[in-house]
Amino acid sequence: MTDTTETKHKAGWGSKETMSKLAKRHRSEKAFRMIGLGAILIALCMLATLLVSIASKGFTAFVQTRFDIEITFSQDVIDPNNTRDLEVLRSASYGSLVRDALRKEFPEVKSRRDLRSLFGIVSKGSVKQLRQLVMEDPGLIGQTKVISLIASDDMDMFNKGYIDRNVVEADRRVKDKEVAWFDQLDNKGAVELVFNTGFFTSGDSGEPEIAGIWGAVVGSFYTLLITFVIAFPIGVMTAIYLEEFAPQNKFTDIIEVNINNLAAVPSIVFGLLGLALFLNVAHLPRSAPLVGGLTLALMTLPTIIIAARAAIRAIPDSIRQAALGLGASPQQTAFHHVLPLSMPGILTGTIIGLSQALGETAPLLMIGMVAFIVDIPGGVTDPATVLPVQVFLWADSPERAFVEKTSGAILVLLGFLVFMNALAVMLRKKFERRW
Amino acid sequence: MLAEVQTPETTKENAIIKASDVSVFYNDKQALNGVSLDIIENQITSLIGPSGCGKSTFLRCLNRMNDTVPGGRVEGKITLDGHDIYASSVDEVLLRARVGMVFQKPNPFPKSIYDNVAYGPRIHGLAKNKDDLDDIVLTSLEKAGLLKEVRDRLNATGTGLSGGQQQRLCIARALAVQPDIILMDEPCSALDPIATAKVEELIEELRENYTIIIVTHSMQQAARISQKTAFFHLGEIVEVGDTEQLFTSPSDERTQGYITGRFG
Ligand SMILES: Nc1ncnc2c1ncn2[C@@H]1O[C@H](COP(=O)(O)OP(=O)(O)OP(=O)(O)O)[C@@H](O)[C@H]1O
Ligand SMILES: [Mg+2]
Numbered sequence: 105m106t107d108t109t110e111t112k113h114k115a116g117w118g119s120k121e122t123m124s125k126l127a128k129r130h131r132s133e134k135a136f137r138m139i140g141l142g143a144i145l146i147a148l149c150m151l152a153t154l155l156v157s158i159a160s161k162g163f164t165a166f167v168q169t170r171f172d173i174e175i176t177f178s179q180d181v182i183d184p185n186n187t188r189d190l191e192v193l194r195s196a197s198y199g200s201l202v203r204d205a206l207r208k209e210f211p212e213v214k215s216r217r218d219l220r221s222l223f224g225i226v227s228k229g230s231v232k233q234l235r236q237l238v239m240e241d242p243g244l245i246g247q248t249k250v251i252s253l254i255a256s257d258d259m260d261m262f263n264k265g266y267i268d269r270n271v272v273e274a275d276r277r278v279k280d281k282e283v284a285w286f287d288q289l290d291n292k293g294a295v296e297l298v299f300n301t302g303f304f305t306s307g308d309s310g311e312p313e314i315a316g317i318w319g320a321v322v323g324s325f326y327t328l329l330i331t332f333v334i335a336f337p338i339g340v341m342t343a344i345y346l347e348e349f350a351p352q353n354k355f356t357d358i359i360e361v362n363i364n365n366l367a368a369v370p371s372i373v374f375g376l377l378g379l380a381l382f383l384n385v386a387h388l389p390r391s392a393p394l395v396g397g398l399t400l401a402l403m404t405l406p407t408i409i410i411a412a413r414a415a416i417r418a419i420p421d422s423i424r425q426a427a428l429g430l431g432a433s434p435q436q437t438a439f440h441h442v443l444p445l446s447m448p449g450i451l452t453g454t455i456i457g458l459s460q461a462l463g464e465t466a467p468l469l470m471i472g473m474v475a476f477i478v479d480i481p482g483g484v485t486d487p488a489t490v491l492p493v494q495v496f497l498w499a500d501s502p503e504r505a506f507v508e509k510t511s512g513a514i515l516v517l518l519g520f521l522v523f524m525n526a527l528a529v530m531l532r533k534k535f536e537r538r539w
Numbered sequence: 540m541l542a543e544v545q546t547p548e549t550t551k552e553n554a555i556i557k558a559s560d561v562s563v564f565y566n567d568k569q570a571l572n573g574v575s576l577d578i579i580e581n582q583i584t585s586l587i588g589p590s591g592c593g594k595s596t597f598l599r600c601l602n603r604m605n606d607t608v609p610g611g612r613v614e615g616k617i618t619l620d621g622h623d624i625y626a627s628s629v630d631e632v633l634l635r636a637r638v639g640m641v642f643q644k645p646n647p648f649p650k651s652i653y654d655n656v657a658y659g660p661r662i663h664g665l666a667k668n669k670d671d672l673d674d675i676v677l678t679s680l681e682k683a684g685l686l687k688e689v690r691d692r693l694n695a696t697g698t699g700l701s702g703g704q705q706q707r708l709c710i711a712r713a714l715a716v717q718p719d720i721i722l723m724d725e726p727c728s729a730l731d732p733i734a735t736a737k738v739e740e741l742i743e744e745l746r747e748n749y750t751i752i753i754v755t756h757s758m759q760q761a762a763r764i765s766q767k768t769a770f771f772h773l774g775e776i777v778e779v780g781d782t783e784q785l786f787t788s789p790s791d792e793r794t795q796g797y798i799t800g801r802f803g
Contacts, residue, residue, distance in 0.1 A: 352609055422646035426709070428607055430659040430716055431636030440658075441648060 158511050158518075165512025168300035168313065169255040169263040171226060171289055175205045176248045177238065188242050198234040202226060202253065210285060218281060225285060227254040229302075229314035252296065257312040257505035259286060263295060266504060277504070303512065307478045308494065312505035315498070317516050319480045323393055323473075323488030324462060324520065330397020330484055331404055331461050336454055338401075339408030340443070343450075346409075347416040348438045367406035374403040375467030383471060391472040391487040399467050404457035411453020415446035447535040455528035459521055465492045491517040553580040555720065555750050556601060561615035563596050563605060570596045572774040573615070578720075578767075583742065583751045585761035585782070588771030589797065594754045597771070598722045601752065602638035603631040619720075636663055639718035643725040645705035647697030647712070652689050655697040655708055656680060659716035675715050683711035684741050703734025710741065714749075721745065723753040727760065739764050758798055762786050770794045 115121035179186065181204075182196040203223055207213070213222050230253040237251070238244055261267045262278045263286070273280050289295050307319030342363075350356045378399030382388045388395045419442050427437040468474065474493055481488035489497070491513060498510040556578035563571040571593045578584050586594045596605070603624060605611040617624050624634055636659070647655050656676045659665070666672035676693075680686040685707040689700070697708050706726055713721055723742070727735040742751060743764055755761050761768050762782060769779040770791075778785060778794045789795045 420646075422642065422644060423648065424607075425604070425640075425642060426646040426648060426712075427658075428604065429602070429635060429640035429642070430662075430712065431632050431634075432658075432662055433632045434607075436662055440662075445649065 155518075158514050161508060162511025162513075162515040164264050165303060165508040165515075166300050167264075167297050168302070169260040170252040170296050170298055171255055171259075172250050172294040172296065173202075173205050173209055173226070173253050174248060175201055175234065175251045175253075176208075177201065177234075177244045177246060178204075179246050182238060182245050183242075190239065193239055193242060194235065196235070196238070198231045198238075201234055202230055210288070221279070221282060222285065225256055225259050225282060227256050227313045228311050229254050229309070232314070252298070254302075254313055255295075257503060258282075260313050261504055262286060263297065264508075266508075303509075304516075307480050308476060308489070308497070309478060310476075312501070312503050312509055315506075315509060317491070317494065317513050319477060320489050320491045320494035320513070321516065321520065322481050323396075323477075324490040326393035326481060326484045326488065327396040327400060327468075327473075327490050328458055328462060330394055331400040332454070332458060334398060334401035335404040335408055335457065339405050339454070339457075340412050340450060342405075343409050343412030343416055344438055344443060347413050348442060349434065363406050363409050367410060370466075371403055371464055372466040372470065374399055375470030377402060378467060379470045389485050389487070391475045391477070391489075392485045393481060393488050393490075394484040395471050396468050396473050396488075396490065397484070399471055400461040400464060403464065403467060404454075404461050407457035407460065408450070408454050411456065412446070412450040415449025415453065416442055418449065419445050444535065448532040451528055451531050451535070455524060459524060462490075462521060462524070463492050463517070465496055468493055491520060554578060555580040556617065556619055558597075558600070558617045559615060561597070561600055561613065561617060563593070563600060563614070564612045565608065566610040570774055571600075574771075574774075574776050576769055576776060576779060578750060578752060580750050581746060581748075582767055583746055583753060583765040584767040584769065585765035586752065586754045586769050586771060587756070587758065587761050587797070588777075590756075592771040593774045594771050595724050598640075598724055598752060598754055601720070601722055602635045602640055604635070604640065606631055636716050637718055638720045638722060639713035639716055641706070641709050641713055641721065641723045641726050643728055645702060645709050645729065647700070647705050647708050649696060649698050651694045652680075652697050652700070652708060653693040656711050656715045659712060663716060665715075665717065679711040679715040680708075682714050682741075682745070683707045684737060684744075685711055701734075703730045703737060706730060706734070706738060707741065710738070710745075714745075718749065720750045720752070723751065725754050725756060728756065735760075758786070770797060772797070 178201065181200055182198075183189075183192055185192075206222055206226070207219070210222055213219055233254060234251065255263065258267070258278050259282070262269075262283070267276060267278050269276075269278075269283055278286075286295065302314055303316050305318050306314065306316030309315040346356060346359070378395060382395045382398050383390060388398075423441050423445065424437050427441050428434070432440065468490060473489055474497065475487060475489065476497070477487050477489050479486070495510055495513045495517065498506045498513060554577035556576075558577075559575045561571055561574045562569060574593075574597055576584075576597075586597065588594055599605045599608075600613055600617060601624075603613075605613055613625065619634070619638070622629070624631075648658065650658075653676055656679050657666075657672055660672060660675050666675055677686060680689065685704060688704060689695075689708075697705065700708060706729070710721075710726070726742075727738050730738065739760065742753065745751060753761075753765065765782045767779065768782045768785045770777045770785065770789075770793075772793055778789060778791045780790075785794065786798055789798060
């Protein structure tokens with residue numbers, strides 16, 4: 105009697121209750137795994153969509169339309185007195201060489217209006233192109249040579265298929281006459297699509313076809329260099345001091361809370377701070393990577409400190425005791441053991457901070473790094489712009505041709521980021537130790 | 540030589556460490572309450588007692604490791620060779636070089652075996668040149684009975700060794716600093732019986748040149764290797780004396796109870 109009542113109340117192994125619990129556990133584990141996989145898939149899909157859309161748009165920024173046109177480097181135009189003086193060569197009217205060549209190429213074009221649009225099919229950058237050729241090799245003067253001239257942005261867009269010839273002429277930026285000239289050149293085989301080295305080697309320009317990203321890359325590099333040089337040592341030292349040396353009291357608690365708060369401050373506020381501090385008080389040069397870097401260092405500092413503190417805290421106490429027990433001073437313990445062991449974690453945090461800084465636009469707008477700068481900065485005090493600001497500037501430009509430039513710039517920005525992360529992984533590998 | 544050490548008159552005179560009326564507080568909590576103990580040179584002294592009674596705390600007083608514990612405070616007087624180690628003129632970092640420590644859990648640095656042992660001599664400048672350093676490393680490993688096993692892999696990481704090897708590496712590391720006294724906090728608690736036997740053998744050999752204070756939870760271990768034993772209970776020393784006497788005829792009934800396994 106008692107036995108039967110007991111089996112009624114106690115489930116026991118192998119009973120229906122335990123089996124259903126087991127099945128339930130298996131189901132929930134399976135479901136959890138599916139959810140995890142699903143989350144990863146969704147994330148990957150989003151990343152792929154982003155990359156594909158940017159890459160498909162930006163890819164064409166890396167190539168450029170050129171027209172092969174026979175140029176006569178006339179002595180009379182370039183250097184009438186035969187001085188071969190560099191100053192004379194520099195200031196010669198290369199535009200008229202281009203115009204003469206186009207007139208010769210299309211002798212049927214006569215009216216002033218038509219001529220003006222004919223001269224417009226090559227880029228204004230072609231003048232610079234010819235000047236450079238002659239400056240490099242004055243022996244060209246007097247010769248006639250086929251030169252691959254950069255096409256205007258509209259011609260470039262037309263060639264790349266962004267402008268449709270079937271649209272009615274009134275709605276089309278490239279008019280029928282220009283289409284005819286293009287076709288004439290095309291039939292001759294004088295239209296080519298070449299790799300756009302200028303995009304990677306020159307600075308910004310008002311003409312989209314000759315605008316380049318290099319100025320912004322160099323600007324970003326200098327800015328991040330300053331950010332790193334300032335934020336990394338200060339951040340790591342702060343973290344070490346707070347974790348290894350500072351007494352635990354109200355004061356350090358307040359510091360800790362404030363550092364955590366700083367990490368959450370909107371970046372534009374740091375821009376205002378930079379403006380007030382570095383420009384208005386310290387009178388550092390405007391638009392310079394120095395100021396940008398300092399401002400971004402303020403922003404990156406809390407990230408580095410928090411990551412470094414977490415990394416330092418993760419080092420087991422037994423290591424500190426081992427060192428102290430051997431008669432190492434607290435400083436030796438920190439710098440010989442704790443710091444090297446926490447370096448992988450610190451570097452991860454630093455790279456996260458620097459990646460944020462690399463993509464930051466708002467604070468840099470406050471300190472004037474949004475200016476239109478053509479020259480490639482030669483140092484940290486030269487006016488410069490940075491990649492995200494360049495993206496912003498180009499995205500804001502009305503010309504159709506800047507759209508692909510924008511995507512191209514984003515691709516370069518992403519490339520920069522991947523490069524930085526790869527560097528971090530390498531450094532981390534170097535510091536990583538087996539426990 | 541052996542007879543000398545064992546005669547009671549000589550041992551009494553050679554108390555290298557004298558702790559008198561030592562109390563330790565962690566914040567407001569008292570962990571040690573007026574402990575007095577003399578440690579005799581070139582002897583092994585074991586500290587036994589139930590968990591939480593303050594053995595590790597007392598050990599950490601002797602090389603001022605308690606200074607590194609936040610909220611820790613030490614009262615009373617501890618002398619080493621007649622000098623107060625808590626005097627303001629004493630550099631606690633140098634003191635820790637003279638009074639080495641081996642911890643409960645083997646804690647080699649995640650560096651090579653060589654670098655583990657060489658670290659102490661390097662920071663204290665004990666080696667004039669590379670050959671000197673090599674010599675110190677090899678003799679320390681030899682003394683710790685580890686050289687045979689690791690001679691051909693001195694550049695392998697110390698953390699890749701077995702638990703017992705790691706503990707002997709830690710002992711070698713402590714020896715390399717050339718201390719006079721070695722504190723050991725349950726050095727065998729993480730080891731299997733064979734590794735324990737090796738470490739015990741090693742400790743007995745070390746007695747010739749070093750003074751050793753060892754915390755242990757194993758009554759047999761204390762009985763096997765130590766000459767003096769102190770029994771701690773609730774932050775006080777209940778009884779201290781020659782090991783043999785303490786284990787065969789304890790004078791306090793709490794000691795009696797502990798060593799016969801009635802509590803602890
Ligand atoms: N860092 C610390 N902060 C606060 N209290 C501590 C600290 N270290 C030890 N104590 C306390 O001091 C008392 C003595 O601890 P201790 O570590 O010396 O004991 P023990 O005898 O070594 O014990 P066990 O045999 O378990 O290692 C315990 O009550 C412990 O809780
Ligand atoms: Mg203990």
